[in-house]
Each structure stands twice: as C-alpha cells, then as structure tokens.
Amino acid sequence: MKKYDNLVTNAAGRVVPTFFNGKEHTPFMGVGKYKPTGRKYAPPIATCADYPDDGDKRVSSIKEALIKAGIKDGMTISSHHHFRNGDLIAVQVFDAAHELGIKNLVWYPSASFPCQEGIIKYLEDGTINRIEGSMNGPLGKFTSEGNMSGMSVLRSHGGRYQAVQDGDVHIDIAVIAAPTADAFGNATGDRGPAACGLLGFALADSQYADKVIVVTDNIVPFPCIPWQIHGNNVDFVIEVDKVGIPERIVSGTTQITKSPDRLLIAEITAQFCDEVGIVKDGFSYQAGAGGTSLSIGMYFEEMMRERNIKARFIRAGSNKYPVKMLEDGLVDYILDGQTFDLEGVRSMRENPGHVNTSPFTSYNYHGKGNFASLVDVVVLGATEVDVNFNANVVTHSDGYLLHGIGGWQNCLFSKCTILPIPLFRDRMPVVVDEVTTLCGPGELIDVIVTERGIAINPLRQDLIEKMKGSALPVKTIQELKDEAEKICGKPTKPQLSDEFVSVIKWVDGTVIDAVRKVGS
C-alpha cells in the first residue's frame, strides 16, 4: 500500500493527498463549507457486571494493563500532554508494547515534547508506525527528513476532539497519566506531587476509547474530587512511583518580554484593541504564554485598573498573571485549557472562578457551537504570514516541522484574531508571498501587528474604518512585506522534496495542507 495517494488541489489551492494511512479523507472545502452528515463514534456498551463491585480497578503494571486491554498490532494508543516536558509515562507505554513484541502502533498524543525523544527508536524498529499529533524538536526533525513509516497527521486541539468524537480516529487504548486518582479511576490534575492543573486534553480519550488506563502516583480514597476524568469510563488503574517531573511540567515563557521590539509590538497591539473598542467592561481575551502575549495582558490590565472596568473572562493557558487578575477581581473567570505554572495549578484548585475546560467546550468544531468564537480578541503567534493573511504555525521557513498546531486554528474563530509578530526573524521575513505550510486561512486572520506597522485584513472594513485617523502605523500587508524584503532581501524558498511526510487537518477534519520532506 502506498503511504499516500489521490492528490487533489483543495479549496485553498494547496495540493494535498486525500488517501493516507489506509483511509480516504476529505480535502478542505473552505471555512464552514464542509457539513458532516454522519453520526458520532459509538463506543461499545459496557456493563457493571464486568467490573469489580468494590470499584478497585488497580492492576500492577503498565504492561499488565496493556495485556488486559487486549493490545495488538496496529492499535492506536493515546496520551495527553498536560505534563508537558515532564511526562514520564508515554515512552514507558511503548517500552512495554515493544517488550510484548507489538508492531505498527499509532501514537495519538495531544502534543509531543522533547522528553519523548525515546519514541524515535520505536518509530525506527516498527513498534510505532506513525504519530498523529504534534511533532517538534527531535521528532519534528525525524519526521521532516522522511523517516516515519506512516503518514503523520497534525490536528488542532479541537480537531483532535472532533476526530475522536466523529470516529475519524478510533482510540483502542487511552493511557491517562494523572497527578491524583482513586482506585475506581476518577482522576484530577489539580493536586498531587505532579499536579499539572487539569486533564481536559484526555477527555475525548476517556469518553471514546475502547479501553482506558489511568496511571497515577497519588491514589486517594474514593471519591477523587474533582473528577476531571470519570472513573465510569476507566478500565484499569496503575500506581507508579512518579508520574511526572513537577519542575518540567511548568513551561512556556512566563516572563514579560524584555525585548524592545516585542514590547513595542505588545504595546501597539493593546492600543489597537483599545482604539477599535475591544477593551471595555465585560470584554474577553485570550492570553497565551509567550512573552509578547503576556505583555499585551499587562497592558490590558493597566487599562482596566485605570478605568475601573473588568473583563468577563480570560481564555488561558494560565500562569501567575491572569491568576493575580482573577484574585484582584479584575476578571470574573479564567477559562483554562492548560496551566503553565504552579500558580495556575494552585488557583485552579482554590478559585471557583478558575475553570478547567476541555477541547469539547472550547474548540470542538463539530459541536453545537464552541466558545472560541465568543472571545473578543485573541493574539496568536505564526512562523509565516502571506499577503493574503494566510498563516503558518507548524513549519519554519526552512521547511522543518517545529511546532504543533495546539489550539491555534480553533482560536482563529474569535471575534478579532491578531497575530503580533516580528517583521523578520534571523533576517528571514515573516511576511511572505506564500506560506510554506497553510494552517489558517487568511479570511479568519484579522490583523497583523509588527514592530514596523499594523496590517488590517481588507475583509475587516469595520476595523479599517475605526482606525482612520489613528496615530498607529496602519499599513497594507504588501507594504509590510516590501519593508521586510528591503531590509532582509527576497527570502529564498527552502529546498523541499516532492514527497509528503505530514498532513495538516483543518478544524472540521478536512485536509488543508501537507508538509513536504526537507531536502531532495
């Protein structure tokens, strides 16, 4: 069987394979154009008669649990990334599978981290066929150089939920590492020696996988409250010595930027939001963990304190900054998808207004709405933006896979999506003629803010109108590109092969782009 086949040009004008990993896939048809007609995935019906009356589902080891879960060749095994670079379990799962001689597994993580470099040997020896999830660092290099047997597939956090819910991806065995759990399988992320805040990325896995394994280093008597993961969906519980390395769970930049360029970008962004009327009582915004993003949050905070107004909610990745705002009464709610520091974890444990969310509530495009579209303004990063506002977040200008999509695609549906980005990085322009990889269609990206000017998407005449007469440097995106090229020269295209190594899904499960092998 070919690794992929059936190349078509999709509605975004990108050539993509529509057959890969043994199945047909739908090409991207345009934002909101693909209408699903099927039904959600229907897991097998369980019965209490098959589970212990006393609720004690503990087994002795990961290997035993995998055997009891019926592991066999070709299965899909999932994991979540709430432990970030402190995860200790994912590689152990494949160690056990390898010991059992299992082949051709699919790893379906919600994201991967450098600590999971140990996966590479299993990709090489055939234990794992492919990763469907983010590939960055060593895994990104491995994939980009064409070394993965199967076709890797990148999905947004919402797209991952959608794929599981819709049965596009069938998880055979979900392994949910949990900072605290009871023997019944109820689990939480907000307490325990390896507390990571929440477990929302594992929600779909717990709801739809055939077999669900909870791994913890902190067993409490029933009930483990909050039960972020319901034991009623769990088959086996394993106690280990250490489920995660706490000091590595905390990551992302949690310092306000000190770079003068970035501070300028943050200031312009905040001022833009103010001038177009976004910053007002009851508004909402998404604040990421990067330095620029944090700085924008600080400017918002200043404005709110000055004007004695408050935000209704902050969509987070939380850390100490939004937590302080919550505790100071500057915002009613933090709707949190993943905590980025221990203050975030503490706050989620202590503050009823600090709400753990999942990709189901925040991002699933195949729900009856999701709350991404209710956020007044989001600021996101990008590796490249083209003159039609299309953006790339997964490959660098050299063609290497370097980032996962995360919630990036999902956030584009906010009422105002701003990309505050430097005009160039390492003398490579960020605004380009055509992005290497298309992750987000330009029609959803409203504003580009650089240290040398703001470009507003012509589709947003309302914003252009509001900025008339502003002292801020509003330019066209073409002007920004020209300026970048004047400084850096015309960028050279990366040398890429004709071979595809990875596929990028849109939030509705269609194929928006594919990533080519680096080199020839």
Next chain:
Amino acid sequence: MKKYDNLVTNAAGRVVPTFFNGKEHTPFMGVGKYKPTGRKYAPPIATCADYPDDGDKRVSSIKEALIKAGIKDGMTISSHHHFRNGDLIAVQVFDAAHELGIKNLVWYPSASFPCQEGIIKYLEDGTINRIEGSMNGPLGKFTSEGNMSGMSVLRSHGGRYQAVQDGDVHIDIAVIAAPTADAFGNATGDRGPAACGLLGFALADSQYADKVIVVTDNIVPFPCIPWQIHGNNVDFVIEVDKVGIPERIVSGTTQITKSPDRLLIAEITAQFCDEVGIVKDGFSYQAGAGGTSLSIGMYFEEMMRERNIKARFIRAGSNKYPVKMLEDGLVDYILDGQTFDLEGVRSMRENPGHVNTSPFTSYNYHGKGNFASLVDVVVLGATEVDVNFNANVVTHSDGYLLHGIGGWQNCLFSKCTILPIPLFRDRMPVVVDEVTTLCGPGELIDVIVTERGIAINPLRQDLIEKMKGSALPVKTIQELKDEAEKICGKPTKPQLSDEFVSVIKWVDGTVIDAVRKVGS
C-alpha cells in the same frame, strides 16, 4: 398494533410482555446476567457552521423552539424533575405541542409530580401516547385504571440514563428547564431565583437528544459557571418569566421523624450498622429525605461525634442535616443527586466538597462501574417485601401506581442494603408472601428492619454471624410476616385485571415485572 404482546415468564418468575410500544424488549435474566453486545447511541454530528458565531441561541418562545427543533407526531420529548412539584415548564411544552396539533408524543420525564396533572388532558386527547417515567398521584391513578393509550414504562434513574445511552429510548427533543443559563445554553441549577441545586437528571438528555432546548428565567453573560449542562450540546435557549416555583422545589420530608415507631426503627437500624462494623472512620452511607432515613443519619452523626471519626462521603438527596455535617467537618464529601432544601442548594453553590452528580456517575449500570456499589450502607423504603426479600416500591397493596422507582433499584447494589420499614401500614402487613410488583430482587436486599425486629437475608451469613449474641431482636423474615398477620390478619390481594398498564425495567434495561390494571 397490540399495546403489548409476547408474554414470557422471566428469570424472576414474573409474567411480563416483551413486545410493547412497537419494539421487542429483553426479559429480566437475573442480576448481572444480561450482557449487552451493542454500541452506545450515536447522535448526529453537529457543526459550528450551523450555529450562531456570537453564541446567542435565544428564540422567543417554547412553541418557536419546538418548531425549529422539527417537532412532529410520535416524537419523544424529555424533561427533568429537579424543580420537583414546582415545575412550570413540562405542561407548557405539551400545551405548545397541542396548539401545533401534534399527536402521539412520548413524554420521557425523569420523574413526574402532581403539578403536572395538566398532562392528563393530553393523554386523553391523543397529544401524548404515553409516559415513560414515574407516574404518581393523579397520573398514577389515570394509568392504573387503564386510561393510557401506550404502555407506560418505569425505569430507575440509572436505568433512564442507560436507556438513553444505549439507544433504547431515543429522545428527539429535550427540554431542560434551568434556574440560570447563558445565551449559548450553558446552564446550572445552583443559582438564580428558582435555584434547585443541580441538573444531573438532564445530563443524558443533553448528551444524546437530537435537539436540546434550555429554558430559563435567569440569563447571565457567557460563561454560566458552573456549566452543569454544556451549551455545546444545546440548540436553543428560551427566556421565560418564571421557570419554577421556588417554595415548591423544596420537598420530601426534611424533618426528623417524631413517630415513636419510626424512631425505634431508625435507632435499631443505626445500632445494627454499628454492631456489624459499618460505622467506622472513612465509611460512607446514603441518606434519603424521609423522616426515618434522616433520623438514622442523626444517629450516625452522634456516633461519629462521640468517637471522633468522620465519614468519607454521604450519598444524598441533600438537605440541611448532611450540609451541617459537611460544614462541621464530619464528612469529606456529599455526593448529591438532588437537593431537597435550600440549605442543600446553598451548600452546593458554596462548598467544593458538596458535589453535584448525575445518574451517569452514580447509577448507570452500563458504565465501567458506577459508584452505587461503593456505598457502605443504604437505607431505602418499600411498599412491600416478600419472604424472599423481594421488594416493591412502585405500587401500593391496592395495586395502584403510587411512586416512581427513583434511584431505588440502583442503590440496591450497595455493600449493605437495609429496608427500615414498618411491619404494617393502615393494618396492611408490609411483609407479604409475594409482592404485588417486583422492583428489586431479594438477593440484593440484605436486611429488613421493623419496629418488631430485624430480618437478615440468609445470603448474608457474614451479617448473621456478626449479629450472634446481639441484644437486637434478630428474627427470620417468616417470623416477621407471621407477626404482622397475627396483628392484621392475612392481607387480601388487590383486585387486578389481566391487562397490563405499565412495565418495570431493571437497571440493565430488561423487563423485571409488569403492572396490572386495577379493577376488572
């Protein structure tokens, strides 16, 4: 089409129809014997593209929402009973359906109350074909006298979740009355003018119904937190003037009993629990809202205070008594299925240890376990118990349907199930040769406590052993029955027709018994 057909004698020896309401059903096969082989019900996949970007799903009236939801003849419409006798919405839904000329609807409430007597006219005029849910008061009389067109079906709270999850009952339109909601459809029961505590009985409806309508009299800006019901499952939101009558939401007896007989029963029950070793640090119990049950809780509380021990959790229907224990630190958690007074509502809003639960976590037999079997001791009522410990909770000795099953069948799976009951009521013995209607198989009922003695199920030799030498009046159940008959005389059997009017489902969806028409 016949109303019912295919009579068989099931594993409990009861003659039941296995064809009714147009479908085949499985007869009861014994506790834990029926093993489902199918898959859960798979709702249609929705897409955000079909829902408003701004998240505002409000429509102007119940009638408009029903039209938009595509109401037509023969559909199943569900409602929940958290407003208890203060519900204002269910009848209005059928008023609207009637105005639209819709016929043959199925009403699928989680329980019905006298305030819904207005449903009878729609059962009479063909707007509603049948009720699948509890029928008590006027609805019980109406049904028992053979006036319902379709076959009514009684399920436990867990059985209701199971039926929806498994697709045995397909809800076309769920109407969820909510004390507080946002325009996106997120909803909570713990606040607002008609606060009722929680909305757990509507969880299955929100997850599996084709169309979901939230009705509220208290709209808050997004996000409505806690989101006991997720707006991501909701199609339409309606604002009304008044969603429930607060003073009628509170119900159940919330006073400690003053009857000397009941107090004696409570005291014996508590003492029994103590003597067999149930009352110890970290134990758990279920406390209902009846006077006897409350009194047993008081005895437990006394023991705990005296011994300086605490319970791990109380399974409730909560009211001021368990709330005080929680706030005094005598118990870690209240796992609450429905609040019975305003103290319960307040506590759920304020105490993280007062947890709202749903029939999914507590009772669904077709899950990977549920927590009913983890409760150390439950005390339940019964209208009749027979000499094999089989019990009835839905019909009185005159044959009339008087109660729903509630969580009764589900609670039988606790580690020790006790029925503290009077030996006779109105000179009718409660312990009988054969129950009028079988709701709970005797093998799950461990102990009967009456004012004249305790009978322990011979299957529980461990308990019999522990009670040797006790000062409590341990007797055989035959002795209790003889004593009752000595006082009241042999009870006369109610006059019942051969015709069936109602079917009783077991927790696994099989038919455990059927109820006959009263009279000839």
